[in-house]
Amino acid sequence: MRTAIINLSLPKSLLGKVDKEALKEDRSRSELMRVAVQSYLDRRTAWDKIFAYGDQQTKKRKLKPSSVEAAIVEVRKPHADNQ
Numbered sequence: 001m002r003t004a005i006i007n008l009s010l011p012k013s014l015l016g017k018v019d020k021e022a023l024k025e026d027r028s029r030s031e032l033m034r035v036a037v038q039s040y041l042d043r044r045t046a047w048d049k050i051f052a053y054g055d056q057q058t059k060k061r062k063l064k065p066s067s068v069e070a071a072i073v074e075v076r077k078p079h080a081d082n083q
Helices: 012-024 029-060 065-081
Strands: none
Touching: 012 029
16 A cells, blocks of 8 residues: 655644544554544445435435425334334
8 A cells, every 4th residue: 555644733632532542442643544534434425325315316206305304204203202
């Protein structure tokens, strides 16, 4: 894997948390940051796919935002009653 060196500015309090977590996980600061960035990008990609699917289905079914909201409320209602 080819790498590039970057400069990154962090508040000291956040850097302290990064260092503490890196020590706890027996990782270097750089490795922890690589894993954190990759995790963020993976989650972001997953959410982008979810929203794209929702947009696709909304257009396909010719739904309006209010119809979607009403459907969500209906689906969630039984779950809320069980809690």
